[in-house]
Amino acid sequence: MTDEAFWQLIGRAVEQPGDRDERAEWLTEELTRLPRAQVVDFATRLAAVRCRADTPALAAAARLIHAGQCSEDAFRSFQLWLLTLGRDRFDTVVADPDALADLPEVQALAARPVREWSAQDWPEWESLDYAAHEAWAEGGGGEYGLEQELPGGSGTVSAQAPVPVELPRLAALFGG
Numbered sequence: 032m033t034d035e036a037f038w039q040l041i042g043r044a045v046e047q048p049g050d051r052d053e054r055a056e057w058l059t060e061e062l063t064r065l066p067r068a069q070v071v072d073f074a075t076r077l078a079a080v081r082c083r084a085d086t087p088a089l090a091a092a093a094r095l096i097h098a099g100q101c102s103e104d105a106f107r108s109f110q111l112w113l114l115t116l117g118r119d120r121f122d123t124v125v126a127d128p129d130a131l132a133d134l135p136e137v138q139a140l141a142a143r144p145v146r147e148w149s150a151q152d153w154p155e156w157e158s159l160d161y162a163a164h165e166a167w168a169e170g171g172g173g174e175y176g177l178e179q180e181l182p183g184g185s186g187t188v189s190a191q192a193p194v195p196v197e198l199p200r201l202a203a204l205f206g207g
């Protein structure tokens with residue numbers, strides 16, 4: 032699977048009707064139609080792209096958006112949510128996390144108190160992390176077989192560690 036094919040598949044998933052879980056189910060179904068090697072390629076690319084967003088500056092941005100509370104799991108889901116922005120905006124935000132302040136999706140969140148956010152408002156897409164694994168299992172690869180096919184994982188930046196990062200526009204939006 033090429034980078035272009037990966038991003039096209041993510042883009043098509045984001046365009047599907049329903050909530051994030053339903054979009055991830057659609058993606059799982061699409062992946063089950065692919066050869067097993069492409070499911071591995073998708074999972075490998077997803078991990079690599081997510082790791083590009085695994086930076087102290089993005090952890091600080093996630094903390095600001097999440098009202099100061101962002102567990103490592105929430106940060107991982109936030110990184111996956113960044114993919115919903117599309118390739119160009121993802122690349123922009125990875126290069127400059129303060130650019131999140133320019134996004135209408137983030138501005139809409141900042142306009143309301145966190146307690147008023149619905150489950151679908153939160154900037155996360157946890158179920159995306161499971162799509163390839165579920166497709167692998169449905170394709171007869173076993174419940175945990177995909178992990179054996181993937182290259183070794185990497186650590187995650189701690190979303191809790193205080194990092195002296197300047198995000199002036201995002202801080203202005205979220206009062207951080």
